[in-house]
Amino acid sequence: MPPVLHGPVLDALGRRITAGELPAGAALTLDGIGAEFGVSRTVAREAMRLLEGLGLVRSGPRVGIVVLPHDAWNVLDPKVIAWRLDGPGRASQLRSLTELRQAVEPLAAACAARGATAAVRDELVGIARQMRKLGEAGEGDGEEFLALDIRMHELLMRSSGNELFSALADVVAVVISGRTHLGLMPAYPEPVALDAHEAVASAVATGDADAAEEAMARIVREVRGALDAGAPPTR
Amino acid sequence: MPPVLHGPVLDALGRRITAGELPAGAALTLDGIGAEFGVSRTVAREAMRLLEGLGLVRSGPRVGIVVLPHDAWNVLDPKVIAWRLDGPGRASQLRSLTELRQAVEPLAAACAARGATAAVRDELVGIARQMRKLGEAGEGDGEEFLALDIRMHELLMRSSGNELFSALADVVAVVISGRTHLGLMPAYPEPVALDAHEAVASAVATGDADAAEEAMARIVREVRGALDAGAPPTR
DNA sequence: CTCGCTCATTGATAACATCATTGCGCGGTG
């Protein structure tokens, strides 16, 4: 894919705004953007349109491009989420997203238990087995364990039969990855987490929706507990 | 607000794509769009960029603008949701969204019970009281009852203290409204629904998170049951 | 069958016209 010119501009501005470096009410102009990034007004305009579509800015004659307050942002858009997970609000964003996971993943697991294909059920069981092996070997904070963890949650979300849950699969993947790379992951995972992952896999494999939901709720509760312990609420 | 020129173009194309009128793989050209809507290439391009940002299309030199398969769409974006709630996939979209509500609203209610302001707690109790009055008077399918219903759910989502839940408040409002206007609302609401709404309000008022969560789960279960009865699953 | 050419179509820039918004200054008034 050719690196489209407005891409870097959009990215830079998006980061600045979501990081709070450009606070609500701050004003930009197309000429200013064009001059700073060395691009034409047209490119600056396209980046601005995208930002407008994300609810980050509003533009009007004479006023230029004004940054909107954060409650106007499309906080569910993957781009916005990615930007915020990079900036200073990382911990807070991780907490919000984990809360969303807490709401969605148990139900998604229940749906998957009802609708997953045989291939998916098999893969889940295999993943859970490997996770236990790695976890008991002290590789609970390694990349391989992380990949399995992500794969399992992604499989569950995408097999839920609900496109809205599927759309959240990438977000969940980023959150899981963020937790590991923030160093919140113990080298030896809590046995309760390994048990719960196995329980989810076998519940989905046998089509037991209630058990899958309950086991997944245990997983997410543990995640949230670890997060709170590592970074106490600052609200 | 001045009717920006690319707005109608974006809207029309978005509807066509989400409605399936332009299937995945269909190709457009900027000149074609410009000619059809009587706008310049620049405006057509801006509309296209927005569509690209929503994951509906991809564009490249020589290939024109190609419609992407639906699993690339930003199905959580409010614009996409609104379009799909209008088109032929309305019932299916309503089911998906209700499932999302089922996941999110109970937890949001629990959070609200922990963090809502005194003013919000009072308003919730008042709303529940009015809802019962209207419901028992046979106004359960009226606009006034609908407005109260929406207001209550919106208040809860926005008082959850989680911006991601807040962002879903509009979506929930549209879903509730859609249910009424699809004629799935009984003139006399189920007494269980009125009871549950009152239970949520009083649980939040007293700060009982568990009770709020449980009562909200009852509400959403009832909603989903009504939806399934009115439009049996076609998956 | 494969390589390479061609041309349609997007990507990007520039110059220009238009128009809404806003802030400032002018004049009138209490």
Added chain:
DNA sequence: CACCGCGCAATGATGTTATCAATGAGCGAG
């Protein structure tokens, strides 16, 4: 003299058009 309202001009977005560069899909030649 202070204050308020009105209109005007500066500003910057919106939209159009023209032009060139880049690219890649399809086709034709070898």
